[in-house]
Amino acid sequence: MKQGLARIVTALAGIPLVLGAIWLGGVYFLVFVAIVGIAGQYEMLKLVRATGPNVPFWPGLLAGAAVFLRFVHPDGWIMTLALICLLLAWSLRADVSDAVGRMGGQLASIIYPPLLLSLLVDLRWAAADWLGSVQGFYLTLMLFVLIWATDTGAYYTGKSIGKTPFAPTISPNKTWEGTLGGLAMAILVALLFKLFLLPFLGWQDVMILALIGGFWGQLGDLLESSLKRSAGVKDSGNFLPGHGGALDRFDSLIFSAPLYWIYLVHVSGILPS
Numbered sequence: 001m002k003q004g005l006a007r008i009v010t011a012l013a014g015i016p017l018v019l020g021a022i023w024l025g026g027v028y029f030l031v032f033v034a035i036v037g038i039a040g041q042y043e044m045l046k047l048v049r050a051t052g053p054n055v056p057f058w059p060g061l062l063a064g065a066a067v068f069l070r071f072v073h074p075d076g077w078i079m080t081l082a083l084i085c086l087l088l089a090w091s092l093r094a095d096v097s098d099a100v101g102r103m104g105g106q107l108a109s110i111i112y113p114p115l116l117l118s119l120l121v122d123l124r125w126a127a128a129d130w131l132g133s134v135q136g137f138y139l140t141l142m143l144f145v146l147i148w149a150t151d152t153g154a155y156y157t158g159k160s161i162g163k164t165p166f167a168p169t170i171s172p173n174k175t176w177e178g179t180l181g182g183l184a185m186a187i188l189v190a191l192l193f194k195l196f197l198l199p200f201l202g203w204q205d206v207m208i209l210a211l212i213g214g215f216w217g218q219l220g221d222l223l224e225s226s227l228k229r230s231a232g233v234k235d236s237g238n239f240l241p242g243h244g245g246a247l248d249r250f251d252s253l254i255f256s257a258p259l260y261w262i263y264l265v266h267v268s269g270i271l272p273s
Contacts, residue, residue: 022124022140025133025237027072029124029140034068037114039246039252042220044109050231053101059087060106064114084110113247113254116257118121120253121259126271127264142190143260146213147252149189150182156219157181169227179218186214205268212259213252220255224248 012174021032041064048055070076120140126167127136158178166174190210194201201209224247228236237245247254264271 005044008207018106018144019141023137024101025128025136025140025177030068030071033117033120034065034114036246036250037068037117038064040113040117040210040250041109043239043245043247044112044227045105047227047233047236048105050233053098053105054071055102055105055109056090057089059083060109063087063106063110067110067118068121070118071125072113080244089168103159113250116254116258119249120257123257123261123264123271130271135198138193139264142193142198142209143213143256144187144253145189145193146210147217147256149185150214150217152182153185154178156184157184167222170222174218174222182218183214185211186210186217189213200270202268205270208263208268209260212256212263216259217252217256220252224251250265 002119006082018032021029038061041061042057045055045057045060063080063086066076066080066083068076069079073079084107087110088103104180120143123143124136124140127139131139154174155178158173158175158181162175162177164176165172165191166176166179187207187210190201190213194203224236227247230232233243236247239246265273
């Protein structure tokens with residue numbers, strides 16, 4: 001009962017914050033993404049530790065935070081690389097027998113999720129500059145709604161008619177029926193965005209963006225599930241009461257954001273490179 005109430009309260013408070021950050025864009029969206037990214041990185045480091053490598057927290061978290069410096073400082077990438085070098089040196093200290101595990105875990109935590117999520121900021125800022133603030137808001141919002149709709153469609157379809165296991169060794173409750181139900185919801189959402197909010201999207205764009213949010217996003221959920229299963233934990237953390245950790249809540253978004261950005265910038269040309 002308490003967990004269910006916490007879940008509702010968190011959702012009621014969290015959804016307006018997410019929507020507000022996307023709408024405001026600029027530094028507000030940057031701060032939002034950075035907070036989620038660093039919280040998720042902390043959880044990732046805990047998962048790495050749970051599997052064996054005694055990775056140090058602070059060097060990795062500093063390097064993860066430095067990923068976002070590129071948006072506010074012209075030498076942000078240089079600072080990030082310098083911290084990564086420091087991180088590698090730190091990982092090699094003490095017992096060298098575990099150096100590979102510590103170094104690999106730290107580098108993985110910088111990529112997943114800070115670096116991958118940072119592309120959301122690139123997306124929001126480029127969309128605002130190229131399409132205008134409102135259209136930039138809608139184009140960024142579309143990815144979030146695709147993820148939310150996919151989760152909802154997959155849950156209710158899987159619960160009602162799901163029979164065929166999708167990835168039984170990773171997530172026994174996921175089914176092909178639920179997966180396809182989630183994808184169907186994503187296609188519907190993409191169509192609605194084209195018809196009412198983003199008319200410049202082509203039909204090919206609709207289908208590919210729906211696939212990114214509706215299928216690729218579900219693979220991101222499976223990736224995070226495999227990490228938790230490897231670490232022997234149910235939730236990645238308690239960042240969001242009733243919902244688990246940042247990785248639990250944003251796993252699909254972390255995995256979808258890079259492909260969404262790559263398609264819009266480097267494939268469709270909707271946004272400039």
